[in-house]
Amino acid sequence: MSEIRKVTVLGAGVLGSQIAFQSAYKGFDITSYDISNEALDGARERFAGLGETYKRDVAGATEEAVREARERLTLTMDLEDSVANADLVVEAVPEILSLKQEIYGKIGAAAPSKTVFATNSSTLLPSDLKESTGRPDRFLALHFANQVWQFNTAEIMGTPDTDPAVFAAVVEFATEIGMVPIELHKEKAGYVLNSLLVPFLSSAAQLAAGGYADPEAVDKTWKIATGAPIGPFQIYDIIGLSTPYNIMANGDDEQQKLAVWLKENYIDKGKLGLASGEGFYRYS
Amino acid sequence: MSEIRKVTVLGAGVLGSQIAFQSAYKGFDITSYDISNEALDGARERFAGLGETYKRDVAGATEEAVREARERLTLTMDLEDSVANADLVVEAVPEILSLKQEIYGKIGAAAPSKTVFATNSSTLLPSDLKESTGRPDRFLALHFANQVWQFNTAEIMGTPDTDPAVFAAVVEFATEIGMVPIELHKEKAGYVLNSLLVPFLSSAAQLAAGGYADPEAVDKTWKIATGAPIGPFQIYDIIGLSTPYNIMANGDDEQQKLAVWLKENYIDKGKLGLASGEGFYRYS
Known part of the structure; x- marks a missing residue:
């Protein structure tokens, strides 16, 4: 060609x-x-x-x-x-x-x-x-x-x-x-990146929404265990919470519960992530 | 005390x-x-x-x-x-x-x-x-x-x-x-780390086992998107494939399929990860 x-x-x-x-x-x-x-x-x-x-x-x-x-x-x-x-x-x-x-x-x-x-x-x-x-x-x-x-x-x-x-x-x-x-090599909803990121961010949200561990503790664990510079809740903040919210709101029952949790505790309070100055963390 | x-x-x-x-x-x-x-x-x-x-x-x-x-x-x-x-x-x-x-x-x-x-x-x-x-x-x-x-x-x-x-x-x-x-704050099987790591490694395995993308492409995507030094298949190799295999073999139907994939394509061939010299990658 x-x-x-x-x-x-x-x-x-x-x-x-x-x-x-x-x-x-x-x-x-x-x-x-x-x-x-x-x-x-x-x-x-x-x-x-x-x-x-x-x-x-x-x-x-x-x-x-x-x-x-x-x-x-x-x-x-x-x-x-x-x-x-x-x-x-x-x-x-x-x-x-x-x-x-x-x-x-x-x-x-x-x-x-x-x-x-x-x-x-x-x-x-x-x-x-x-x-x-x-x-x-x-x-x-x-x-x-x-x-x-x-x-x-x-x-x-x-x-x-x-x-x-x-x-x-x-x-x-x-x-x-x-x-x-x-x-x-084949069609996949979410391609590679969202096929990894959506379950990863969901599992992090489950830990915090379920009251098992605080976002800071979850991020610390991931960073120490994998050497990553940022943890899942820092990724939420960088992406902005609306995008994961929209994906989860269209997901299965468990995902929809997490979407509600994101909305009620963060999005409805204007905590949309880094761009809004606050998400799971505060930015100055 | x-x-x-x-x-x-x-x-x-x-x-x-x-x-x-x-x-x-x-x-x-x-x-x-x-x-x-x-x-x-x-x-x-x-x-x-x-x-x-x-x-x-x-x-x-x-x-x-x-x-x-x-x-x-x-x-x-x-x-x-x-x-x-x-x-x-x-x-x-x-x-x-x-x-x-x-x-x-x-x-x-x-x-x-x-x-x-x-x-x-x-x-x-x-x-x-x-x-x-x-x-x-x-x-x-x-x-x-x-x-x-x-x-x-x-x-x-x-x-x-x-x-x-x-x-x-x-x-x-x-x-x-x-x-x-x-x-x-509450009991959780897998604590924080495995609650993040197991779905993450499973989603990566699904991409490769399903023929959607190669392990190298999956790792590259994750590293670029999140700034992480290593991707999920490099994490498999460092942990050793036997541990995720054992966890997946005791999981749900989808997890068990991934366990079989890990076993037949890697573990049974002696590709156990970094410690064995080869897993998803070869090490010298």
């Missing part, structure tokens, strides 16, 4: 803007699509903020490198036009099945046959979306973690229909934009 | 000898009990080996400090005599309920009323043992992790009968011997 050079990122929200900026920073021409002038204004602010973040946190991110990255970013509200010349489309629109299917229907008709489509969906499987793309062989999931410049995993997961050459090309692209490609 | 100064450790196996040595190293007079001359010879070898390990791995562990630790260790085969003057008895005998109950029956009769009994059991709850001690108010669990000089958690877990002053004294003792006390 042809090399991936021109990339379109659909959705310029928190993660979409990061994917676009990181790819541009690594030398790719990026078209960043969102639905309204307001959304594009938000994207411009995010790109500017990411530039500052990179200069502060990314080794070697000079003023010039950041400026060049921003020059490689083109913003648009024209969905069909945004994909007309794309080698790869990374879809990072809201997690609503019908919305994603509608978008895949439109870009499936508008994009050339060469274009590969990749969904960044956290909660849907690519099999849920593949038919709507009209090109199941050129479709897979490419899943990023928030703060892509630091947590640089890119989980890559196809369906049984995905062409292995397409899979390999996306693995290569992920590497080229500075990600560590994590290859999944 | 009186301060804990004289401590008896029942069982001089891998962990019992570590608990005894660490406590002696921190200045306590320790009586180390085991059942036979052969077992005591093994204990002497372990203490000598621990001395070398401490000199190599523990900051400030001089030749003199190690010698003094060994001088504070007294070995005996006389169970009743070993507890006759003890402030604290730490029981680290094999995980057989009837054996432990028999021992508690004997030392309950032989020890003075002041003596506190603590079980290091990993798999039994203190409630399973408390009646056999004849002193439920002076009995609790004090659970160490292998390689106490490095993985220095001491999980402390009472029953509803445990005197809070006894609990507090054991927390203080744990601190005095260089452990980080992890207080459990």
Whole structure:
């Protein structure tokens, strides 16, 4: 297959803007699509903020490198036009099945046959979306973690229909934009990371919610036993409690109980984690 | 309650000898009990080996400090005599309920009323043992992790009968011997550490056993996402695969399947982990 050079990122929200900026920073021409002038204004602010973040946190991110990255970013509200010349489309629109299917229907008709489509969906499987793309062989999931410049995993997961050459090309692209490609051989809800993180965070919540041990004691135990720099409740605080809450609220009975515990004791009290100044711990 | 100064450790196996040595190293007079001359010879070898390990791995562990630790260790085969003057008895005998109950029956009769009994059991709850001690108010669990000089958690877990002053004294003792006390407010099978570790290691095994992702990819994901120095399959290798196997083999259906997977693909092939030179990874 042809090399991936021109990339379109659909959705310029928190993660979409990061994917676009990181790819541009690594030398790719990026078209960043969102639905309204307001959304594009938000994207411009995010790109500017990411530039500052990179200069502060990314080794070697000079003023010039950041400026060049921003020059490689083109913003648009024209969905069909945004994909007309794309080698790869990374879809990072809201997690609503019908919305994603509608978008895949439109870009499936508008994009050339060469274009590969990749969904960044956290909660849907690519099999849920593949038919709507009209090109199941050129479709897979490419899943990023928030703060892509630091947590640089890119989980890559196809369906049984995905062409292995397409899979390999996306693995290569992920590497080229500075990600560590994590290859999944079969579809798995939660990919690798959430398949580990959700049971881990649940077991920690069970200890605290059940009154067995305090969050501080749980974190201490994990850090000493495994040499990890942070324990599960510090991870909650960094992620923000809302995301685990949403996952647990959709889980089994035990998970739902933990969701209620998180909500009543923390979320309802404004303790949302690091970003809110307090979660399981207080931050200044 | 009186301060804990004289401590008896029942069982001089891998962990019992570590608990005894660490406590002696921190200045306590320790009586180390085991059942036979052969077992005591093994204990002497372990203490000598621990001395070398401490000199190599523990900051400030001089030749003199190690010698003094060994001088504070007294070995005996006389169970009743070993507890006759003890402030604290730490029981680290094999995980057989009837054996432990028999021992508690004997030392309950032989020890003075002041003596506190603590079980290091990993798999039994203190409630399973408390009646056999004849002193439920002076009995609790004090659970160490292998390689106490490095993985220095001491999980402390009472029953509803445990005197809070006894609990507090054991927390203080744990601190005095260089452990980080992890207080459990209620009984929990697996304490804190295994309540986190077992679901975590199971979820990792599910990814690999199910063919979703390779152990290396799973470990990479965890390390990048959480900043941890090692991933779950490296933890398996360090613990040794037999321990998680034994826990999973006694678990639910899903756990038992994972136990079979561990056995057939690794344990039966001699891949037992780091100590055997190979587990999920090869070591030289």
